[in-house]
Structures are given as structure tokens and as C-alpha cells.
Amino acid sequence: MEEIPTLKILTLGDASVGKTCILLRFSEDEFPTVTMPTIGIEYKTKLVQIQGEQVKLQVWDTAGQERYHRTLASTFYRRANGIVLVFDLTDRNSLDHVENWMKQIRQKADPKVAIILVGNKMDLIDQTTFPDGKALADSYGIPFFMVSAKTGKNIAEVYNTLSDMIVRQDPTVLQGNNAPPATVHVRTPPVVQKKDTMCCK
Template identity: 60%
Template sequence: MDDLPTLKILTLGDASVGKTCILLRFSENEFPLSTMPTIGIEYKTKVIELRGRKINLQIWDTAGQERYHRTLATTFYKRVHGIALVFDLTERSSFDHVESWVQQIQQKADPKVAVVLVANKMDLVENKDFIEARTFADSHCLPFFAVSAKTGEGVSEVFESLSEMIIKRDPAALSGASSSSNHLKSNTQPSSQFKCCNNF
């Protein structure tokens, strides 16, 4: 695995939206009946095949609690290739907070970062047109995915599509320029805004 190109992906969103469950479903095909709140930041890895070659995905699971996020944000926004921004379809406030998460990404992440919006817990809602979420995603040029960490529906597509976006935007990510080190360094300047819709 050390010899494979590594793409670093960050999961962001409010506490209890299901970031950890999405990560466990994708990396281990498991759904925990209960989880403890993530404290700080943790990661899982999974090897996928993309464009005919194997790629190591290093996916970082962040705490949603603001007190942890304020401390970790500056360091862990940097040097990631992609971000999955997650909200809970059964918790309105988590969607209301998506705008502030987007603003933080704009301020602190690399301008080339690929971002997707992920609506979790679709198995718990009857109305599946997600018009408001899709409208928000379109207005911010974010690809939108509705998923269920519990059933697994849509989860793999999130990370596979995000990986494809990363490579399309930055082909050098497959050249070995991306270290497989577990340490995310911070040495780039934050961006103030997304350049254009084509960023995503």
C-alpha cells in the first residue's frame, strides 16, 4: 500500500450526521449500531481501482463539535485532495449549517480541493426528491449525493466520484507527488473563494 498513490479525503459536517458511519460503511462494509462521538480526528484507508490502477484512499473522520473543529481545522483542511461535506436529512439544523461549512472550506482549504455535498440517512425519509439540498448544491457548484450509511446505498459512489474529480483536477495526484504519510502538513495559503463551478 505504501507504493500506491494516496488521495487524502476529509469528511466534514455537524456532529452526529453520520460521518463515522459513512466511513465505516465504505472502508469496512459495516454499520455500527452505536458509535461514540469522534474526538479530534481519525482515519481509515481503502484501496480502490480507478482508471485502470489501484489507488489508496486515506479518509479522515473529523469531530463535528465546534470546540474540536476550531482547534483542528487549520491543520487538517490543508493538503487534502477532496472533502465530503455531510449533513443529516433528519436534522434540519445540520443542513442549515452547511453554508458555514462551505465558507470555512473557501477560507481554509486549497483552492484546488474537490468538494461534494452528501445527504445521509436517506433510508429514514419518505420524500426523496431533495429539492432544497439539490438547489443549494447547484448554487455552490457542488455535486450532490444522497446516501444511507445504514443500507450502504450511494456510499461507494461518493468516494469513487470524488476520487475521479480529484484526478481530473490534479492528474499529478497519481504521479507519486501525493505522499502516503498519515501526517497532513499545513504549508499552503488559504483561499478566499472557489474559483468557479468547474472546481467541482
């Protein structure tokens, strides 16, 4: 059986910006009403069509807390074909921290990695544009999307655009590629019933 090409996408950003909710909306079309902080790193997969070919997107969700991120192996950065860098449209600090995340990417990732800047929780703001996010993305020469993990708006567009960027930059990825890192520690915290939070809108 012919191997399905795999594109590895890393999701980065501060804690509580909604990375896990974006991933679940994309991979399972679900929005969790109760979430727990991501511990370490986890991933989901989804089959998509790119240029008429079936491709598996392996989307990694990372913990936003600095103490976890410091231990994130450089291997995950180096093996990533694309990166979704997320901030919270309702939290200015998370936008200000994008610069620090970009420094990490520049230091650890492949120079050719495709990057998209994503502002999540657009359902919680009035305006349909976010000039600061667009200006920041333009300064790095990367696309910018406003999304809502709660409603699903623009989620698919983010991954479609990123996949197209990856293939345009390196068409050989459709010929089958490298396996995931040999050692992956995935820890899933137990589900704890608690009141809904606004962290993943």
C-alpha cells in the first residue's frame, strides 16, 4: 500500500489562547465546553486533499506554559513543515508575546518552515479586522487570520492555506516523508468537571 504523505504542523502560543480548541475544531469539528491545560505535547491527525492528493495532517498541540515549553525538544521544531502561531484577540499580552515565539521559531525550526499567525476568539470582539495583528504578520512576511474555535469560522482556511504554503515551498513533501520523532511522550490529564471557561472561544 502506498504511504500517505504526512505534513507535520506545530501549534504554538501562550497558555489559554485556545490552541487545543482550534485543534479539536479542525480535527473533529468539536468545541469542548470543559478543557484542561495541555501537559507537554499531544497531536491529532486529519486526512485532507492537497493538489488532488490525499495528505495526512499531523497537528501537534503544545503546552503554552513556559516551564513546559522550555523542555519542548528542538526535534519537534526541526521536523515541523508548518507552524500555527496563536494569540488571543482579547488579550494584548498574548499578541506582545508573539515576538518571543518567533524568536524560538527562528532559533529552532527549519528556515523554510511555513508560518501563519492566528488571532483566536474573534467571536468575542466587535470588529471584523485586527490591524495590529495584520501589521505584525506583515512585518514577518507571513499570513494573518482571525478565527473562532467556538464557531469554527476560518479554522479550515488556516490549515488549507498553511498546507498550500508548505507544498509550494517544497513539492517533494507529497512524495512521502519522514516518520514522527522516535520518542514521543504524550500525557493526557484526567478530565475534571468544572465550570466553563472563556479560554478557548
